[in-house]
Amino acid sequence: MSATIISPERMTRLTGFGMLSAGDGYLFRPISVEDVQDVIRAASDAGFKITQRGSGRSYGDANVGHETVILDMTRMKRILHWDRHTGVLECEAGATIETLWRFAIEEGYWPPVVSGTMYPTLGGALAMNIHGKNNFCQGTLGEHVLEIEVVDAQGAVFNLTPKDELFYAVISGAGLMGVVTKVKLQMKKIHSGDLKVFARSIPNLEAQFEAFEQFEHEADYMVSWIDCFPGGKQTGRGLFHAAWYADGPISTLRPEHQDLPDTVLGLLPKSVVWRALKIFSTRFGMRSINTAKFYASKYLGNEATHTQSLVAFSFLLDYVPNWRWAYKPCGFIQYQSFVPKEHAPLVFQKQLELQQAAEIESYLGVMKRHRPDKFLLSHAVDGYSLALDFKVTEDTKQKVWDLAHRMNDIVLDAGGRFYLAKDSTLRPSDVKRYLGENALRKFAKFRDEMDPNKIFTSSLAERTGLADPQSLLANS
Numbered sequence: 161m162s163a164t165i166i167s168p169e170r171m172t173r174l175t176g177f178g179m180l181s182a183g184d185g186y187l188f189r190p191i192s193v194e195d196v197q198d199v200i201r202a203a204s205d206a207g208f209k210i211t212q213r214g215s216g217r218s219y220g221d222a223n224v225g226h227e228t229v230i231l232d233m234t235r236m237k238r239i240l241h242w243d244r245h246t247g248v249l250e251c252e253a254g255a256t257i258e259t260l261w262r263f264a265i266e267e268g269y270w271p272p273v274v275s276g277t278m279y280p281t282l283g284g285a286l287a288m289n290i291h292g293k294n295n296f297c298q299g300t301l302g303e304h305v306l307e308i309e310v311v312d313a314q315g316a317v318f319n320l321t322p323k324d325e326l327f328y329a330v331i332s333g334a335g336l337m338g339v340v341t342k343v344k345l346q347m348k349k350i351h352s353g354d355l356k357v358f359a360r361s362i363p364n365l366e367a368q369f370e371a372f373e374q375f376e377h378e379a380d381y382m383v384s385w386i387d388c389f390p391g392g393k394q395t396g397r398g399l400f401h402a403a404w405y406a407d408g409p410i411s412t413l414r415p416e417h418q419d420l421p422d423t424v425l426g427l428l429p430k431s432v433v434w435r436a437l438k439i440f441s442t443r444f445g446m447r448s449i450n451t452a453k454f455y456a457s458k459y460l461g462n463e464a465t466h467t468q469s470l471v472a473f474s475f476l477l478d479y480v481p482n483w484r485w486a487y488k489p490c491g492f493i494q495y496q497s498f499v500p501k502e503h504a505p506l507v508f509q510k511q512l513e514l515q516q517a518a519e520i521e522s523y524l525g526v527m528k529r530h531r532p533d534k535f536l537l538s539h540a541v542d543g544y545s546l547a548l549d550f551k552v553t554e555d556t557k558q559k560v561w562d563l564a565h566r567m568n569d570i571v572l573d574a575g576g577r578f579y580l581a582k583d584s585t586l587r588p589s590d591v592k593r594y595l596g597e598n599a600l601r602k603f604a605k606f607r608d609e610m611d612p613n614k615i616f617t618s619s620l621a622e623r624t625g626l627a628d629p630q631s632l633l634a635n636s
């Protein structure tokens with residue numbers, strides 16, 4: 161492949177999932193490791209930088225670049241090896257979480273860690289080191305990986321295992337270390353495709369923490385929804401869920417048992433639901449929806465256990481195709497902070513108060529319990545995260561960013577962390593503070609080894625300073 165192949169016809173506009181960050185790039189969709197090496201060589205020869213991209217499910221600007229070569233890995237999606245006795249699965253990095261569960265569920269296996277959507281690729285999921293609703297007991301996806309194959313910026317191919325220090329930099333490395341091309345993963349043995357799910361309506365933030373503490377030593381999954389609108393004694397009210405793997409019947413392991421229905425509430429075709437949501441996509445509309453959901457949780461099924469399929473519980477947001485279009489014409493950001501458990505009650509209280517005072521309440525709040533991990537750009541802490549979705553318009557953009565920066569300061573003062581997959585607002589000084597100089601120094605050393613000419617980049621990497629960690633260490 162020669163440098164001339166980077167031609168204007170390849171120019172494609174891509175956005176992050178929140179639709180606010182966009183970039184025009186020269187799109188390449190390799191189908192083999194040799195193809196990946198060719199793209200890297202062509203980009204280097206022509207003096208272009210490379211932005212890696214999976215399914216584009218990171219909310220902010222991690223998967224876009226300005227006039228870079230876009231290395232889209234979604235065509236490298238084959239399952240290469242499967243051992244049904246041990247549950248070890250080997251696949252190309254463009255395989256998605258959906259590919260994995262559909263492939264393995266009939267044999268009684270499920271991905272050990274999944275995000276709230278089934279569409280991320282394994283490469284993208286590992287570059288961010290995703291967590292699930294079981295983060296408090298199972299850690300991140302990277303903790304279940306046995307081996308990865310990586311191509312560095314010079315085109316060299318090598319394998320890494322958890323024994324290699326570099327393994328912990330490539331996983332979590334936001335696509336700045338090299339291209340993950342293959343993944344060997346330990347899948348989780350399951351005996352049923354269903355979960356037993358306990359629901360509790362929660363009156364305030366204090367009760368949210370009590371619920372997580374009550375179930376953290378026994379549940380397989382925990383998550384809580386937060387209504388971000390009410391203040392005072394009702395601040396942080398919502399709906400908590402704890403879930404456990406169920407036993408049998410074996411028919412629940414069939415993919416068709418897992419498939420999400422085509423209609424919502426048995427009536428509305430899923431494909432039109434985003435239009436209905438768009439009508440409610442105002443402060444008043446979303447306050448009403450959140451209030452209705454809260455009172456439904458209080459009077460229907462409160463303190464009761466029901467059965468739900470793994471897919472329905474895990475990928476709730478996939479029920480409504482294109483739900484993000486309700487945030488058009490501009491888009492939205494997700495703001496997720498991770499705070500040590502001793503400080504989380506106060507930090508989340510302040511975050512909720514700040515957004516209410518600014519009159520830009522999050523339309524959706526989600527709380528999870530986490531544990532720390534060894535990965536270099538880790539977002540996890542022994543504590544809790546609060547994810548907040550903020551609608552952004554031309555008029556409110558500056559206000560939303562100001563709010564995020566104020567919330568960042570509170571999180572940083574409490575020793576908290578952030579998640580690059582969800583970020584849109586971090587400044588270099590914030591990144592330096594939450595990652596710490598030691599981690600950044602190691603990251604800079606590995607980046608020099610893997611990508612001395614800093615070919616791998618993204619809009620996120622440029623904005624936060626991670627593209628050039630040496631300068632980040634020296635300057636901000």
Ligand SMILES: Cc1cc2nc3c(=O)[nH]c(=O)nc-3n(C[C@H](O)[C@H](O)[C@H](O)COP(=O)(O)OP(=O)(O)OC[C@H]3O[C@@H](n4cnc5c(N)ncnc54)[C@H](O)[C@@H]3O)c2cc1C
Pocket residue numbers: 177211212213214215216217218219222223233253254274275276277279280281282283284285286287288289290291292293334335336338339340341477581582618
């Ligand atoms: C509705 C929704 C719910 C979500 N829920 C969760 C959740 O519960 N938990 C959670 O942790 N995350 C969650 N996410 C975030 C999502 O899991 C991550 O952003 C994930 O990284 C997306 O993977 P992707 O394939 O779309 O990668 P992209 O977003 O396209 O890229 C992500 C990063 O990976 C890099 N990259 C892509 N492929 C490779 C590769 N082969 N080798 C090296 N680097 C690569 C890119 O350069 C980029 O930096 C959610 C996202 C959405 C939209």
